[in-house]
Amino acid sequence: MSGKKLVVLGSINADHILNVQEFPRPGETITGQGYRISFGGKGANQAVAAGRSGANITFIACVGEDDVGRQVRHQLEQDRIDVAPVEAIAGTHTGVAMIFVNRHGENVIAIDAGANAAVTPDYLNKYRQHVVEADALLMQLETPLETIVAAAALAKANGTTVALNPAPARSLPDELLSCIDIITPNETEAEYLTGIAVTGEEEAHRAASALHAKGIRTVIITLGSRGAWVSVEGEGQLVKGFRVEPVDTIAAGDTFNGGMMTALLEGRALLDAVRFGHAAAAIAVTRPGAQPSVPWREEIDAFLAKQ
Numbered sequence: 001m002s003g004k005k006l007v008v009l010g011s012i013n014a015d016h017i018l019n020v021q022e023f024p025r026p027g028e029t030i031t032g033q034g035y036r037i038s039f040g041g042k043g044a045n046q047a048v049a050a051g052r053s054g055a056n057i058t059f060i061a062c063v064g065e066d067d068v069g070r071q072v073r074h075q076l077e078q079d080r081i082d083v084a085p086v087e088a089i090a091g092t093h094t095g096v097a098m099i100f101v102n103r104h105g106e107n108v109i110a111i112d113a114g115a116n117a118a119v120t121p122d123y124l125n126k127y128r129q130h131v132v133e134a135d136a137l138l139m140q141l142e143t144p145l146e147t148i149v150a151a152a153a154l155a156k157a158n159g160t161t162v163a164l165n166p167a168p169a170r171s172l173p174d175e176l177l178s179c180i181d182i183i184t185p186n187e188t189e190a191e192y193l194t195g196i197a198v199t200g201e202e203e204a205h206r207a208a209s210a211l212h213a214k215g216i217r218t219v220i221i222t223l224g225s226r227g228a229w230v231s232v233e234g235e236g237q238l239v240k241g242f243r244v245e246p247v248d249t250i251a252a253g254d255t256f257n258g259g260m261m262t263a264l265l266e267g268r269a270l271l272d273a274v275r276f277g278h279a280a281a282a283i284a285v286t287r288p289g290a291q292p293s294v295p296w297r298e299e300i301d302a303f304l305a306k307q
């Protein structure tokens, strides 16, 4: 385990997953198969990826006062995560995600925030000391934006590295972007933030430059199986991903983020940390579901040793 401390602030969901041949069209009813409920939420998935990769990690989040909430909190502890700042909120349910996975392994997701909406600036304030003392803070966009803005400002003011995975896609205030040290959009999210459609390396370079212009030093645009465009202060390059046969891509980006941040906090160079994240994500896409697919450190090291 790295001595450096990572805090993840984010969401927890119960994922209701159904496999379908093709996604249903408006007005269409189709029959799927393999219905299951497993633990997810972009925040929790990233926390689990970090915990299983060996990070020293604390998670700030909320669950509902329900069975799923109790079970997921217990599971997060098994995944070597400090869950002291994960509270059960009375009168609400644990967040929910409805997910279709098609025969190509692609997914569409709709979420109901539930207890994730209770991660307010006041809630953050209760646990602010974790952010102040952390080496890095990793966030996504499934918690209230005002909390993310407050957490980024708190981290920035205290010398904590701020990493943002801007998923799901939405536009963001410059006030937030100027506090971010590392941003990890996928192609869609990069287009949302910059207006530049990322169709190749040239466009990735331009989108990264637009994000650098907002004050972000490190921009990592994930490109699915092709890898990631990694740009530091305008110097960019493609770091290729690993070829695997995907089963489903749920939480691939989350696993990348959690793994990469763990490797960075261990002192690895950025490109090496990105490669570590790619390896973790490559394993995850060969398995179904979100958290059930996230690999442990020994698996990632073994995968990398074989390359």
Ligand code: RIB
Pocket: 011, 013, 014, 015, 039, 040, 041, 042, 045, 096, 097, 109, 111, 142, 250, 251, 252, 254, 290
């Ligand atoms: O990134 C995948 C996650 O998005 C799922 O686990 C689901 O809960 C949604 O938050």
